[in-house]
Amino acid sequence: MTKVAIFPGSFDPFTKGHEDIVLRGLKIFDEVIIAIGINSNKKRYFTVELMQKCIGETFKDFPQIKVITYNELTAQLAKQINAGFLLRGLRNTTDFEYENTISQVNTYLNQTLETVFLITSPRFAYISSSIIREVHRYQGNIDEFLPYNLP
Numbered sequence: 001m002t003k004v005a006i007f008p009g010s011f012d013p014f015t016k017g018h019e020d021i022v023l024r025g026l027k028i029f030d031e032v033i034i035a036i037g038i039n040s041n042k043k044r045y046f047t048v049e050l051m052q053k054c055i056g057e058t059f060k061d062f063p064q065i066k067v068i069t070y071n072e073l074t075a076q077l078a079k080q081i082n083a084g085f086l087l088r089g090l091r092n093t094t095d096f097e098y099e100n101t102i103s104q105v106n107t108y109l110n111q112t113l114e115t116v117f118l119i120t121s122p123r124f125a126y127i128s129s130s131i132i133r134e135v136h137r138y139q140g141n142i143d144e145f146l147p148y149n150l151p
Contacts, residue, residue: 002030002031003028003029003030003031003084003085004029004030004031004032004033004081004082004083004084004085005025005028005029005031005032005033005083005084005085005086005087005116006032006033006035006074006077006078006081006083006085006086006087007021007022007025007032007033007034007035007086007087007088008035008037008070008074008077008086009034009035009036009037010036010037010039010042010044010129011034011036011051011055011129012044012045012046012051012129012133013045013046013051013054013129013132013133013142013146013150014034014051014054014055014058014146014147014148015124015127015128015129015132015145015146015147016124016127016145016146016147017089017091017120017121017124017125017127018089019058019147020089020120020121020124021087021088021089021118021120022034022059022065022087024118024121025087025116025118026062026064026065028116029085029087030064031064031065031066032064032065032066032087033065033066033067033068033081033083034055034059034065034066034067034068035068035069035070035074035077036048036051036052036055036067036068036069036070037069037070037071037074038069038070038071039071040071045133045136045137046133046150048069050150050151052067052069054146054148054150055067055148057148058147058148073109074086074106075105075106075109075110075113076109076110078106078110078113079110083113084112084113084114085113085114085115085116086103086106086113086114086115086116087116087118088103088115088116088117088118089117089118089119089120090117090118090119090120091120091125091126091128092125096117099115099117102115103115127145132145132146
């Protein structure tokens with residue numbers, strides 16, 4: 001049986017920390033689907049289309065990694081695409097508190113869904129998308145934090 005994991009998020013932007021979680025997830029799962037959530041209530045800094053293109057380019061040599069967008073509950077998406085796992089990265093205890101609550105709701109909505117937490121590699125633990133957006137907004141160089149070059 002193929003082990004399929006969804007790595008959901010807004011990925012605004014997708015960082016080297018995210019890349020690290022995906023690559024480490026491939027040691028556990030046969031397939032990792034990076035699912036960019038579309039939330040109409042949330043104003044994005046980088047477009048979904050740009051992130052889908054950049055992430056796809058980052059993993060172009062990995063056929064076991066797919067990039068999709070979705071606009072529904074993650075637990076429902078998992079049922080639709082027969083994914084049995086959610087892959088999540090944790091930088092700190094604050095992340096754990098937040099992710100643990102979401103995990104419990106996802107399990108309530110889809111009893112076959114398991115969430116797997118990976119602790120962020122120390123060299124990426126300080127990277128957050130919100131900080132990267134702020135640096136970029138004020139013309140700071142963010143190349144060091146991203147696994148791709150922005151157009």
